[in-house]
Amino acid sequence: MAHPLPELNSTRWPDGPACASTPRGPLLVGCGAGFSGDRTDAARPVVDALMAAGEPAVLIFETLAERTLALAQLARERDPSAGYEPLLADLLRPVLADCLAHGIRIVSNFGAANPAGAAACIAALAEELGLRVPRMALVHGDDLMGAKHGQALQDACGAQWPAARVVSANAYIGAQPIAQALQEGAEIVIAGRVADPALVLGPAVAWHGWAWDEWDLLARGTMAGHLLECGAQVCGGYFADPGYKNVPDLAHVGFPIARIEADGSCTIGKPEGTGGLINAQTVKEQLLYEVHDPAAYLTPDVVADISQAWVSEVGPDQVRLEGVRGHARPSHLKINVCSERGWLAEAEISYAGAHALARAQLARQIIATRLGAQGRLRCDFIGVTSVLGDDQGQWLAQLADAGTAAREAPRDVRVRWAWEQPTAQAAEVLLREVNALYTCGPGGGGGVRTQLRSRLSTVSCLLPREQIVCGWRWWLPATPALVTETP
Amino acid sequence: MSSCTLLSVPLFRLAHGRTGDKGNRSNISVIAYHPLLWPVIEAQVTAERVAAHFAARRPSGVARHVLPRLQALNFVIDDVLEGGVNSALNLDSHGKALAFDLLQMDIALPADLLVHCKG
Numbered sequence: 216m217a218h219p220l221p222e223l224n225s226t227r228w229p230d231g232p233a234c235a236s237t238p239r240g241p242l243l244v245g246c247g248a249g250f251s252g253d254r255t256d257a258a259r260p261v262v263d264a265l266m267a268a269g270e271p272a273v274l275i276f277e278t279l280a281e282r283t284l285a286l287a288q289l290a291r292e293r294d295p296s297a298g299y300e301p302l303l304a305d306l307l308r309p310v311l312a313d314c315l316a317h318g319i320r321i322v323s324n325f326g327a328a329n330p331a332g333a334a335a336c337i338a339a340l341a342e343e344l345g346l347r348v349p350r351m352a353l354v355h356g357d358d359l360m361g362a363k364h365g366q367a368l369q370d371a372c373g374a375q376w377p378a379a380r381v382v383s384a385n386a387y388i389g390a391q392p393i394a395q396a397l398q399e400g401a402e403i404v405i406a407g408r409v410a411d412p413a414l415v416l417g418p419a420v421a422w423h424g425w426a427w428d429e430w431d432l433l434a435r436g437t438m439a440g441h442l443l444e445c446g447a448q449v450c451g452g453y454f455a456d457p458g459y460k461n462v463p464d465l466a467h468v469g470f471p472i473a474r475i476e477a478d479g480s481c482t483i484g485k486p487e488g489t490g491g492l493i494n495a496q497t498v499k500e501q502l503l504y505e506v507h508d509p510a511a512y513l514t515p516d517v518v519a520d521i522s523q524a525w526v527s528e529v530g531p532d533q534v535r536l537e538g539v540r541g542h543a544r545p546s547h548l549k550i551n552v553c554s555e556r557g558w559l560a561e562a563e564i565s566y567a568g569a570h571a572l573a574r575a576q577l578a579r580q581i582i583a584t585r586l587g588a589q590g591r592l593r594c595d596f597i598g599v600t601s602v603l604g605d606d607q608g609q610w611l612a613q614l615a616d617a618g619t620a621a622r623e624a625p626r627d628v629r630v631r632w633a634w635e636q637p638t639a640q641a642a643e644v645l646l647r648e649v650n651a652l653y654t655c656g657p658g659g660g661g662g663v664r665t666q667l668r669s670r671l672s673t674v675s676c677l678l679p680r681e682q683i684v685c686g687w688r689w690w691l692p693a694t695p696a697l698v699t700e701t702p
Numbered sequence: 703m704s705s706c707t708l709l710s711v712p713l714f715r716l717a718h719g720r721t722g723d724k725g726n727r728s729n730i731s732v733i734a735y736h737p738l739l740w741p742v743i744e745a746q747v748t749a750e751r752v753a754a755h756f757a758a759r760r761p762s763g764v765a766r767h768v769l770p771r772l773q774a775l776n777f778v779i780d781d782v783l784e785g786g787v788n789s790a791l792n793l794d795s796h797g798k799a800l801a802f803d804l805l806q807m808d809i810a811l812p813a814d815l816l817v818h819c820k821g
Contacts, residue, residue: 281724281725281787281788282787282788453720454720456714456718456802458820458821459714459715459718459820459821460718496718496733496735499731499733499772499774500718500719500720500731500733501720502772503720503722503729503731503733503769503772503774503776504720504722504729504731505722505723505724505729506722506729506776507724507727507729507765507776507778508765508767508778509767509769509776510767521769522767522769523771524769524771524772525771525772526772538771556788556789559791591791592791593791593792595792595793601793601794602792602793602794602799603799603803604758604792605758605759605760605784606784606791606792609758610758613758631793633791633792633793634791635789635791670788670789671788672788672789673725673786673788675725
């Protein structure tokens with residue numbers, strides 16, 4: 216079928232799968248973002264390194280968390296052209312021209328709730344930069360909103376099914392549409408909710424020509440993706456602990472590049488001249504990040520097994536991962552259903568100087584009395600504890616019992632409340648009560664800040680994979696942003 | 703294993719770790735800084751002690767996975783995030799701080815291994 220697509224003017228990536236008898240050389244996969252809101256200057260050094268390497272290369276951006284997709288659906292409700300990664304143009308502007316010129320493919324879930332909207336944004340960016348419109352593929356099938364899937368989702372969620380309005384329902388789909396689109400010559404593959412490691416597994420399968428039942432290979436590509444998907448977290452970010460785990464120049468931390476061989480083994484590195492650190496410790500921490508049973512890391516494409524995996528430092532800022540095994544993919548896919556969940560009120564006030572803790576405790580009692588027993592109320596004494604406490608205040612009580620709080624006599628305490636209510640109007644009561652502590656509360660309270668925001672709730676369920684039809688299509692400029700196609 | 707004097711040493715001198723979260727479930731890795739410290743960690747950082755460490759948050763279960771080739775433990779702690787990222791009232795709704803909290807656990811360390819500790 217002929218499409219009015221631009222000609223590829225430069226790519227080192229031949230169409231069609233690799234041949235098993237003549238394995239291809241390594242594929243380089245760089246990461247330009249590890250979450251929605253990541254640094255927009257991170258991708259540039261990665262692209263420079265990929266260009267200098269002169270080998271087949273892909274740049275991924277991972278920008279979706281559990282909540283992000285629900286927020287994107289809400290954004291699209293307000294504006295039908297929105298609902299993709301809000302920083303998309305900022306992420307791509309520094310690198311789009313060079314990626315197109317040097318055949319560096321881009322693969323991302325930055326499509327969020329509106330992959331076609333993201334493509335339109337990229338086309339507009341290309342025009343702004345004086346570039347041709349890239350060949351863009353849109354991945355579909357993850358979005359399960361709408362009547363077609365409603366009953367199946369309700370059945371799968373059972374008693375967990377939310378009473379409040381459902382905002383988003385998405386399946387974590389696998390790497391197959393990404394791999395197919397790349398093999399057909401897509402320069403940019405735009406997905407919504409795919410499993411994060413699929414952003415790397417898709418390109419690895421497309422390049423190396425692995426079969427979808429070569430479980431060990433699929434698991435290795437998946438774990439390479441797992442190491443890359445959080446960006447700087449494998450390069451010394453979320454790691455440094457001065458005196459124990461020192462990281463050089465963390466202010467300019469580099470983002471990772473994986474070199475994935477035909478046998479699936481991978482070496483993680485980062486661009487020269489960037490800050491940060493890659494060693495056995497950074498890779499081990501990221502390898503186990505958000506993993507439950509290491510022998511059964513569930514993804515849509517394979518069950519990965521890192522129970523016998525090992526890492527080795529093979530050069531400066533170069534760590535190799537080996538020994539990953541794979542088992543047959545699960546029969547069901549994970550679905551996240553997001554719904555509205557009332558309102559969260561937060562308010563803070565500071566008590567400092569003599570008897571700060573005693574005045575903070577009095578303020579706590581006053582607010583508890585004024586609000587009564589309605590809704591979950593939490594109180595922290597920042598300066599004594601900001602996050603280690605618990606909702607019931609048990610941790611704080613233990614501290615007081617042990618005499619720790621009295622002995623240390625904190626001179627500066629910021630009291631922070633969080634209160635959950637079904638409506639904004641009800642939640643506002645906390646904000647007014649804390650504000651009233653200025654004149655009606657203990658002496659010397661200052662610096663009141665308040666915040667009110669709507670909340671979302673997520674439940675997960677499983678659906679048989681046969682019920683979820685996913686695939687990809689070319690983006691064409693005339694495609695209306697709101698049409699959801701099924702093949 | 704050495705039979706010399708035992709010293710009380712915080713876990714953060716023997717191991718490093720990272721917290722991850724999914725829903726209301728936290729996972730915490732505990733990774734040995736040195737191969738000779740690994741047997742001590744494996745013997746003393748038990749699921750029971752981890753459950754006791756986080757007792758104030760009322761975990762409903764703690765599973766411990768042992769990764770001998772990485773010289774690491776992976777703890778999976780259920781219902782410890784006060785509802786998880788969407789519903790917790792805690793400022794740190796992901797529980798990002800929990801690994802560094804766990805690393806304060808006391809370890810009884812044979813004195814001749816102190817040379818392999820950090821800090």
